[in-house]
Amino acid sequence: MIFSLLIYTSKSNSQAEQTALRFTRSLLAKGHSIHRIFFYGDSVHTASNLKVTMRDEQDLTAQWLALSTQHQLDLVVCIAAAVKRGVIDESEAKRHQKPGANLQHGFSLSGLGQLADAAIHCDRMITFAN
Amino acid sequence: MPTNNDQSVLLIISNPPFYSASNRETLDIGLAFSAFDIPVSILFIDDGILQIKSDLNSEQLAQKNLINTFKALEMYDIQDCYVINKDLERFNLSTNALAIKCKTLDKDAIAQFIQAFKTVINL
Numbered sequence: 001m002i003f004s005l006l007i008y009t010s011k012s013n014s015q016a017e018q019t020a021l022r023f024t025r026s027l028l029a030k031g032h033s034i035h036r037i038f039f040y041g042d043s044v045h046t047a048s049n050l051k052v053t054m055r056d057e058q059d060l061t062a063q064w065l066a067l068s069t070q071h072q073l074d075l076v077v078c079i080a081a082a083v084k085r086g087v088i089d090e091s092e093a094k095r096h097q098k099p100g101a102n103l104q105h106g107f108s109l110s111g112l113g114q115l116a117d118a119a120i121h122c123d124r125m126i127t128f129a130n
Numbered sequence: 131m132p133t134n135n136d137q138s139v140l141l142i143i144s145n146p147p148f149y150s151a152s153n154r155e156t157l158d159i160g161l162a163f164s165a166f167d168i169p170v171s172i173l174f175i176d177d178g179i180l181q182i183k184s185d186l187n188s189e190q191l192a193q194k195n196l197i198n199t200f201k202a203l204e205m206y207d208i209q210d211c212y213v214i215n216k217d218l219e220r221f222n223l224s225t226n227a228l229a230i231k232c233k234t235l236d237k238d239a240i241a242q243f244i245q246a247f248k249t250v251i252n253l
Contacts, residue, residue, distance in 0.1 A: 008253050112162035119249045129253045
């Protein structure tokens with residue numbers, strides 16, 4: 001089956017994203033394919049490269065990247081949600097005259113159209129929120 | 131109810147107004163999906179029904195009132211909005227007190243209703 005994931009909460013206040021990561025690993029292990037992982041709401045913070053992870057905690061950004069490298073996952077971050085929360089790439093930094101960009105390489109900013117595309121092209125879209 | 135089971139999407143709004151960004155961001159999903167000709171329905175459930183009360187006043191909170199955007203749903207061809215009878219009773223509301231036109235569902239029919247959609251999003 002073709003799956004897409006919609007992630008809505010940030011790791012700093014919810015278990016949901018950790019669950020999403022484990023769910024993704026299970027899907028891949030079972031031979032399913034993943035069309036897209038869409039980061040929306042506070043989950044956009046996952047794509048920031050300015051976070052510091054405490055030594056005894058999990059670095060989910062690194063784990064998504066490792067999984068993405070291994071399985072060519074499409075990690076898309078909602079541009080409207082990201083810009084609002086201070087997660088920006090080079091071109092958004094220029095457009096809004098900000099001093100720097102912080103989007104982790106391996107994630108891309110795009111619109112909600114990518115979520116619509118995911119809803120159309122996958123068999124199941126699973127939301128991880130709250 | 132969805133006519134095209136292959137693409138139908140149900141958005142569930144269950145948080146009260148001014149609680150978090152979730153209602154606003156759910157609404158944005160609806161508008162974007164509609165632009166892609168995906169048939170969108172919205173279910174207001176639990177405290178979510180308060181989001182569409184026509185007499186909401188957000189001025190004192192210095193927050194944006196979403197009600198005008200909700201009222202614009204019809205222009206985006208999103209006409210299938212639903213509330214649940216037990217929620218109307220709980221808040222002593224009638225559908226006349228709501229800013230948008232909603233159909234009423236019986237609480238016992240909700241599971242079957244939700245099951246008919248291809249995609250369900252509940253933020």
